[in-house]
Amino acid sequence: MKRQIIDTISAYETIIIHRHVRPDPDAYGSSFGLKEILKASYPDKNIYVTGEHEDTLSFLAHPDQVSDAQFEGALIIVTDTANTERIDDQRYKSGAFLIKIDHHPNDDAYGDLLWVNTQASSASEMIYDLFEEGQSSANWQLSDDGARVLFAGIVGDTGRFMFSSTSQKTFDTAGDLIKYNFDRTELFNGMYEVERNLLNLQGHIYQHFVMNENGAAYVKLPLETLREFGVTASETSLLVGSLGNVKGIKAWIIFIEEEDQIRVRLRSKGPVINELAKQYGGGGHPLASGASVYNWKDADEVIAKLNTLCE
Template sequence: MNAEEFVSKIKQYDRITVFRHERPDCDAAGSQFGFISWVRDNFPGKKIYALGQGTCTQGDFPPNDEVTDNIVRGSLAVVFDTASPDRIDDERWQLAAEVINIDHHPEPQPYGNLYLIDTGAAAVCEILTRLLEETGYPISLRTAEYLYSGLLTDTLCFRTSNTTARTLEAAAHLAAYGIDIPAINRKLFDLSYSDFRFASYFRSRTVLYTDEIAYVKLHMEDMARFGVNGSSARNFIDEIGHVREFAAWCAFTEKEGSDGPLYDASLRSKEIQINDIAAAYGGGGHRNAAGVKDLSESDVDSLLAAIKDRLASSKK
């Protein structure tokens, strides 16, 4: 799908429903609300709705819209940042007349009538910035702030291995709209004092599996003590991501399983591929940032061993 086809689809429909993946991050919510604000600015007659359950707490995003099935039925659905249809955060996307799928995840399962998939893009907000620029329609300061938020977070402040000249070009375009770069940074990355305290605790629980592989394993009572759940605890994984010696690092959080405790995991690496290791345990993600759910204690051990093997074979 090119910019011309994109605009003509938008013009064709009075109603547009906008979707993204479950448990949205800033790239998902930033592309969703960046697109919505751009449509509202440039196509004022359109009815446009944000679908999905949760919200992204990292940035400042408006609440989702509560819509009936009839709103979705016959609409143009636009889905952002979602590799496979089962991860779309509202299954009613299937009621839409047509579906546009814009994504950057590796190995996407193609769905939708029109799509723009660029697995080389560091963020969907990078793809969307380019696409909106190409339409020639104006981009407001607000739209630029949403898009920049997604770009900045998915690249961990332009530090991930998929950050390219095109990523920085997109950021440069957005910066030209007058966004307040330090203010957006603070909004997205400053910690509350309670998070700061948990971050200190998280670091203190670092275990060296080898000299180059570190992990943090948190038990239910550890998290209860700080009032955090597993997914928010694992969000602190970056706390151990800036150690020169570490090539890969993981966070495991314990939860109640039907036959005893299970672990959810976040995995990170500097160079070696880990998403295929995650996939072997039913997880997935990006080359250097992946996740897995429902691991047994012995899965945790074998997964760490697999990362160690991968690292060893990468040096041969």
């Protein structure tokens, strides 16, 4: 499969890379990491990353401005995106050929060519795996900045190598990437330093979360709370793992109210939660998933189902 992807890439002059909406470090790491590899390996090709920019990831990269005309005859590669509804920039349909590279369960098998590896810690790890194949078969090159964003993607999706998805291959990949010339301290600062108002909201989460005797927990962050602390819904993504430090917790939900929906962020230390997320139009990994509901009554229903999962 990797050789097929490499051969397909070599056949196109314009390559446009997509990732999922509301991006995280792995979405940026895999898409921009692939862009950096292809720029270094094929300097005459036109390589772009499209999608709406996430300000909290400005330390990693910024998407390109891509016109409608540039999609004509282009190869489209989508990284780190399980289903078509979550692809950022629906113009992906306008390209000539579509490749999916992802590590989520393959519930939506879209694309003309698919490479899905649910054993990989991250899409960024898969992109480095693809690079190694390309390096040996097509003399692919990886720049320092490409290594930097791939490393960030792996660190982000493994929770700094603490999640169970971290494998020997993950550590081997990270070990290879840190041989490149980039400032890891500066990178970690970009990933984990937060503004004081976000820390204040984290304190609010610790003070107001509810956990039952089975280890199921939740906290609700309505719009008025976000406004009180001056925090946007997207910025709360930095706090999703906070409750993981609570002794005795098995799984938890953080509900974030937006103008048109309530975002449901689920995390787990054991119970499989992605099937629960799918019931509410979402999905993801067995221990890290997301979904949406549209009123607090449905949110309470999700809480009840999580309680049952943790019994």
